[in-house]
Amino acid sequence: MDKFIVQKSCPLKGRVKVSGAKNSCLALMAASLLTDEPIELSNVPDLVDVRTMAQVLENTGVEIDRSGPGKLRLDSARAKGLKAPYDLVRKMRASCYVLGPMTARKGKAEVSLPGGCAIGQRPIDLHLKGLSMLGAEITTSGGYIYVRAERLHGARINLAGQHGSSVGATINVLMAATLARGVTVLEGAAAEPEIIDLARMLGAMGAKVEGAGTNTITVEGVTSLGGAAHTVIPDRIEAGTFAVAAAITGGNVVIADCSPEHVQSVTDLLENLGVIIEKGRKTLLVKADGQMPSFEISTQPYPGFPTDMQAQFCALATQAEGRSVIEENIFENRTLHVPELARFGADIAVSGRKIIVRGPTYLSSAPVMASDLRASAALVLAALVADGTSEIHRIYHLDRGYEHLEIKLARIGAKIMRVSA
Ligand code: EPZ
Numbered sequence: 001m002d003k004f005i006v007q008k009s010c011p012l013k014g015r016v017k018v019s020g021a022k023n024s025c026l027a028l029m030a031a032s033l034l035t036d037e038p039i040e041l042s043n044v045p046d047l048v049d050v051r052t053m054a055q056v057l058e059n060t061g062v063e064i065d066r067s068g069p070g071k072l073r074l075d076s077a078r079a080k081g082l083k084a085p086y087d088l089v090r091k092m093r094a095s096c097y098v099l100g101p102m103t104a105r106k107g108k109a110e111v112s113l114p115g116g117c118a119i120g121q122r123p124i125d126l127h128l129k130g131l132s133m134l135g136a137e138i139t140t141s142g143g144y145i146y147v148r149a150e151r152l153h154g155a156r157i158n159l160a161g162q163h164g165s166s167v168g169a170t171i172n173v174l175m176a177a178t179l180a181r182g183v184t185v186l187e188g189a190a191a192e193p194e195i196i197d198l199a200r201m202l203g204a205m206g207a208k209v210e211g212a213g214t215n216t217i218t219v220e221g222v223t224s225l226g227g228a229a230h231t232v233i234p235d236r237i238e239a240g241t242f243a244v245a246a247a248i249t250g251g252n253v254v255i256a257d258c259s260p261e262h263v264q265s266v267t268d269l270l271e272n273l274g275v276i277i278e279k280g281r282k283t284l285l286v287k288a289d290g291q292m293p294s295f296e297i298s299t300q301p302y303p304g305f306p307t308d309m310q311a312q313f314c315a316l317a318t319q320a321e322g323r324s325v326i327e328e329n330i331f332e333n334r335t336l337h338v339p340e341l342a343r344f345g346a347d348i349a350v351s352g353r354k355i356i357v358r359g360p361t362y363l364s365s366a367p368v369m370a371s372d373l374r375a376s377a378a379l380v381l382a383a384l385v386a387d388g389t390s391e392i393h394r395i396y397h398l399d400r401g402y403e404h405l406e407i408k409l410a411r412i413g414a415k416i417m418r419v420s421a
Contacts, residue, residue: 011249033079043070174212292319292321
């Protein structure tokens with residue numbers, strides 16, 4: 001198992017490039033199941049989750065050609081309505097994205113129930129509710145979900161759950177609706193940039209989708225979809241993580257190949273904390289002096305402050321002057337980074353949905369354990385300002401969603417090294 005060795009590295013300086021968005025790419029790959037013509041994706045990040053999704057699709061008969069760096073060609077002409085097995089689904093919950101498109105195109109899909117997760121219960125009831133309202137028959141047995149449908153039909157579906165909109169359910173049901181007979185209206189739909197990216201590609205494939213990026217999406221079903229070539233949008237969470245890396249180290253970093261408008265809630269907050277942000281069309285300059293006041297944030301669906309940046313801002317709060325309050329509203333258990341940050345010496349505690357951080361605190365190096373993807377990023381950020389040499393274990397979580405993080409950070413001055421334990 002690999003680990004990172006990280007030494008205090010202040011300030012970070014230079015230019016870092018953002019990769020394609022993991023969470024967009026996974027949905028786009030699954031959408032290839034909707035057509036028997038090839039889908040060509042560019043700006044595909046080299047990530048464990050992307051490889052897992054490729055395995056899930058290959059398991060159903062999709063032919064995947066890694067046609068060059070950052071490129072994937074997916075040909076679903078020979079895909080069958082086969083299983084997404086437990087071994088793959090337990091590694092990555094987004095494997096259940098095959099449910100919608102498989103059912104729509106092949107009339108059946110079988111996917112292992114994903115089970116629990118380190119950040120919360122994460123049920124998929126809204127995915128199943130949506131498919132059921134489109135006319136699919138859903139049964140579960142032996143830990144698997146079986147979905148069957150002759151031909152899906154349009155429906156008016158409210159996808160809002162108790163924590164607000166669901167990104168995954170919107171993706172799954174939107175894909176299914178493209179091939180359903182008649183009109184589907186998705187209310188309470190997620191408005192994340194990844195949904196817009198998916199809708200754009202579906203449009204290029206011949207789907208009739210309106211309203212993506214708002215909470216109401218209307219889909220007029222068509223009988224078949226064609227191929228498309230599509231470039232994955234930049235990863236907004238990776239961009240946000242680099243912005244925090246610059247802020248926490250008092251650095252001066254240009255974040256290139258990003259979409260500044262997708263990280264507005266993050267950059268607005270940093271600006272309020274006195275960090276200088278300069279936006280270009282595809283770049284963000286982040287310049288800080290390492291001094292900042294405390295802050296209060298509350299995670300919300302897009303365009304609110306993203307839950308996927310919560311852990312990184314916990315790390316930042318350890319260096320802010322005063323009492324910061326960070327409220328997690330999307331996932332009930334996304335706090336496993338808290339005791340690990342305390343191992344660096346952070347004054348941090350969980351109180352209900354809130355994480356309370358008092359700063360600035362002197363952090364000193366420690367061996368710590370990553371518990372999930374964004375928690376891993378928070379530990380790297382803390383290690384960059386902790387005196388001494390830290391070890392971050394279980395970085396396989398990080399490899400799921402950050403492309404070559406240690407190489408990118410090292411290029412802007414971080415003393416970080418991967419070693420195989
Ligand atoms: C997506 O997860 C992302 N994953 C997550 O990224 C991200 O944290 C999350 O959206 C929120 O932005 C992918 O895109 C692959 P949800 P998803 O459905 O779709 C509840 C990362 O670090 N819910 O929007 O699973 C759910 O439990 C990650 O990259 C139901 O109750 O999230 C949560 O409380 C991790 N029933 C809330 O809705 C359902 O059927 C939002 O979850 C579905 C969700």
